[in-house]
Structure formats: C-alpha cells, structure tokens
Amino acid sequence: MGEVMYVIIVGAGKVGYHLGSLLMAEGHEVMLIEKDRAKVDLLSMEFHDAIMEADGSTVEALKEAGANRADVVVATTGNDEDNLVICQIAKVMFLRPRTIARVNNPRNEELFAGLGVDASVSATKIINAVIQEQVKAGDMMIPLLTLKAGDIEIVEVQLTRSSHIVKKKIKDLTLPTGSIFIAVIRGEEVIIPYGETEFRPEDKVLALVKRTSEEALRKML
C-alpha cells in the first residue's frame, strides 16, 4: 500500500459509511461528516473521533474537519447540489485536496467536471455500463476478464451451426490483428488450439483480444 492519506468524507449514508470503513481498514486516516445526529450517534461506536456532526457543505465544518491537510475530499450525500458545493469549497478554500463527488443524477456529471470537481462517480452510470456489457454478451461474446486498464479482454464465444468459422481450420483463417485464440472448450475437453484445429458447432472458444479489435473478431465469428 502507498502512503497514508487523510480523507474527508461528507455524508455517512451507505456509500460514505462503507467507504470510510474500507479506507480505515486500509490504514488511512478518515473523517466522516454527517449532519443527521441520529446517524452520527449510531456510528460513533465504530468511528469514535473519526465522525463529526455538522453540515459538510459549509466552510466552517470543512475547516474544523481539517480540510487544510486533507489529501482527498469525497462528497457522497444524496443531493447533487450539496456535493457540488462541498467540492467547490474544498477547491477554493483548501487548495490541496483532490475532490471526488458522487453524482446522483448522471446528467450532472458533465456540469461537475466543468466546475472543478476532479472526479465524479455515478452509480447509475456504472450499473448501466455493466448492463450494456451483458447485452453485448447476449449476441455471443462474453467478456471474462479485462486486463491492463481495460485495453485487453479475454472473451468467451459459444459457436453455433451458423458461425462462420465452423468446419474451418485455424490455419485457413485470418484473425483480426490484436486477437488470438487461446483455448477451445469441447465438452469436457480443453484444447490448446494450433493450425490444424478445426472448429465444431458445439465449441466454446476463448480468445484474447484488444478492445480495438473486438468488433472485428465479433464479425468474424
């Protein structure tokens, strides 16, 4: 793990609470700011001095939390207007911290970026991205693993009778650049493919593919 960071989290809802717990478990210093007294009371057993009751979207509260020495300020409340103001205060008053905002309405993401929020996280967008991946898989290719910052994937393709490569040998195929077959699963058997390997309709093919070549591979199969 890298060096210890001081992270201020505004909003002790589910996102703020779990983020705070995770960061503390990793050895970072955390301060949770929550304006609802009941929530503060509930969490004080666990967070002790690392939680305070205040409106985190005010200069006073952030100052009291020690925003001057914070490495990161994360705004996780359920209100986008509060999250925006928290990040803007942090940027203007306490020059050092990186600011991260939870975006509840994905349409606010662009606005946030334009107004000096360093990074924003939208649960809606993340879930949507996952769904899109699944939909793509529905038409054949299932991404199994994404490597190296999303540039390379291992994908699984279930062949059918109508697949273009059925009854063809690998040596007779021209694979798109940036892709290679790594295994053929035939029933219980796993075959490491070579030039003479001929594809059958029941085969499952594993391939390593660059994102940029994914579409070409999809067409070929």
Place this chain on the structure above:
Amino acid sequence: MKVMIIGCGRVGSVLANRLDEAGHQVVVLDRNQQAFRRLSGKFSGRRIVGNGLVEEYVRPTLQEEADILFAMTDKDNVNVMIVQRVKRNFKLERVVAVVHDSILAGLYKELGVETVCPTDLVIKDLLQTIQES
C-alpha cells in the same frame, strides 16, 4: 425586461409582484404549487411548477431570450448550482444567486458568481440603525 424567478418564497413572490406591476415579463418557478398563493391576484406573469435544478423546467423560458434570472429558493446550495448551470448553458445578461450563508456568498463571488446575501444586508441595515440612533 424578461425575468425568471426560481423560488416563490417570501422574497421571491414580492419581487415577482413588484416586477409584474412595473410592467416586466415575469416567469416564476417553484416546486410547490401552493407557493404561488403568495403572488397577488393581479399577477399576470407565468407560473411553472417544477424543479429549478432540472434543465427541462428552465430551458423553455431561458431559450426565449430572458434577460435576468434570480435563483432564490431557501437552499443556498441549490441556488449556486442553478446559476452555475444556467451561466454555462444560456446567454443571459445577469444571473443572480441568493446565498444566505455570508461566507459561502463571498466564496462564490470569488468564483465569478453574482450573489446577493440577505444576511449581510440585514446586518448592514441593523448596524446603520445603531449608528443613527
């Protein structure tokens, strides 16, 4: 002039009435229909029920070349978010946010947002009263 007022509270409603009486074209937006009861019976401007943070509710008015927008809901954070978005997406002569928190008002002034701080105004007035007495 064409003026849009977001937030038909105690101050917003009176401002709307006065501007309307003075012959300006006024559009008032509030998320609560009941808020419009504060407008006078003679008010001839438009009333829109909606959320000022959602662009669909303000776009039709601002597209037709409004001159001024006042964001004056009871929430400072809502007001500064509204004006910052409007400034980016529309061409208005003036966009003003009412910010009750005096420190926050100063901070947003630094960021180039035109703000009016009722707290500062009241304090200024009270201090003046004391000096005069």
